[in-house]
Amino acid sequence: MSEKRCILCNRPYNYHYKMFGRGCLDNLYDLLKFRKPFKILNKEKYLCTRIAWRNHKFFLNKNKKYELAKKYIALSYLNKMNYSLLDNIKEKIQNDINDISIFSKEIKSTISFTLNDIYKLYNYSRKFDDLIKGLQSVDWEKIDKEMAENFIESMSFIFDVTKKTNPISYAIFYSMQYIFWQVVVVGGILTNKPLSAKLLSNSLALFGKEPENLEINDERTIKDIKDDGVFKKQIKELTEKYGKETGKFNLKDYEKDGVLLGFEGGDLLYALHDATMFVKAQKNDNNTWNLEIEINDTYDFTDFKELKEYADRENSKFTDIFSTLLNNCGVVSSEYGVIKKYDVKIKFNLNDYVVEY
Ligand SMILES: [Zn+2]
Numbered sequence: 001m002s003e004k005r006c007i008l009c010n011r012p013y014n015y016h017y018k019m020f021g022r023g024c025l026d027n028l029y030d031l032l033k034f035r036k037p038f039k040i041l042n043k044e045k046y047l048c049t050r051i052a053w054r055n056h057k058f059f060l061n062k063n064k065k066y067e068l069a070k071k072y073i074a075l076s077y078l079n080k081m082n083y084s085l086l087d088n089i090k091e092k093i094q095n096d097i098n099d100i101s102i103f104s105k106e107i108k109s110t111i112s113f114t115l116n117d118i119y120k121l122y123n124y125s126r127k128f129d130d131l132i133k134g135l136q137s138v139d140w141e142k143i144d145k146e147m148a149e150n151f152i153e154s155m156s157f158i159f160d161v162t163k164k165t166n167p168i169s170y171a172i173f174y175s176m177q178y179i180f181w182q183v184v185v186v187g188g189i190l191t192n193k194p195l196s197a198k199l200l201s202n203s204l205a206l207f208g209k210e211p212e213n214l215e216i217n218d219e220r221t222i223k224d225i226k227d228d229g230v231f232k233k234q235i236k237e238l239t240e241k242y243g244k245e246t247g248k249f250n251l252k253d254y255e256k257d258g259v260l261l262g263f264e265g266g267d268l269l270y271a272l273h274d275a276t277m278f279v280k281a282q283k284n285d286n287n288t289w290n291l292e293i294e295i296n297d298t299y300d301f302t303d304f305k306e307l308k309e310y311a312d313r314e315n316s317k318f319t320d321i322f323s324t325l326l327n328n329c330g331v332v333s334s335e336y337g338v339i340k341k342y343d344v345k346i347k348f349n350l351n352d353y354v355v356e357y
Helices: 020-030 043-052 062-080 084-099 114-137 145-154 165-187 192-205 219-227 230-242 266-271 300-315 317-323 325-336
Strands: 214-216 246-250 259-262 276-283 288-299 343-355
Touching: 020 043, 020 062, 020 343, 043 062, 043 259, 043 266, 062 084, 062 114, 084 165, 114 165, 145 165, 145 276, 145 317, 145 325, 165 192, 165 214, 165 325, 192 266, 192 288, 219 230, 219 266, 219 343, 230 246, 230 259, 230 288, 230 317, 300 325
Parallel strands: 214 343
Antiparallel strands: 246 276, 259 276, 276 288, 288 343
16 A cells, blocks of 8 residues: 655654644644534544635535545645745646636646645745844844854745746745845845945836836945046046047047956945946146046846955855855856846946056
């Protein structure tokens, strides 16, 4: 005789029920809010009958009743996971349920699943909910590197590429990853890095939507760039190289793709990875410069691996985490389409700019 396994939890059982072990059947009575009867011997069959009644279906044969119950239980678990990405799937399962009648010849399964898969997904999402609640109260500025790493590692189960192949698990893992990046990274780790937070947030386009290209011109970002050592050095070199004789230059005349701007720290390093810059410059009589600056970058989270060399040098806990742990998560989320590429442009003018020689 072959061993019976519960179709919900997949554990072996040896009770007379057809589908569920006794513990799981109790849980299902709770989940569906039915009162468990005392006098009825086959409480599994009774549950399936009650489910059919709740769906206004009477006199179904046993097979239809049990198949209906499986779909309804799946739907109930999906309803407990509050992800709008599941709406379409839930609608299809509901339609399959509606089609079951005493007259229907076959039972449609527009969405195929096993209850065990649904049950495992439900448990993943509960674990995720608990962890994310804990992470919302973390002060990322104060914790040490090891703790920060442990927190992120505890979440790493949601970055599982193998869950991409099934539409239900794809929707659930997509949703969890989306929440992770919004809450933990944009709203937590990057709180004090507004440009990085803004660019990552824009990259997290809603499902099925492409992110819009961004044009940045807020005062804080422009000030950060203006004060940045790498930027200052680059402007100095360019004015010396192309502007010494003529007192003016347009970089596009010399360098078709602009010059590389590799920021070395802080918000700009996290935000812009392979940025290039164009400059149009005109010298004033008092030796200051009027500059028209255009910085372009393609936002691509998987670029973060290039932070590695900075991480070794800078010894900052987040540079390190971004270049290793979060980078790996980012690669998976890019495959899921949670994190998407787009173009960033930063344009501004600096008048009476003093080049420090
Ligand atoms: Zn079970």
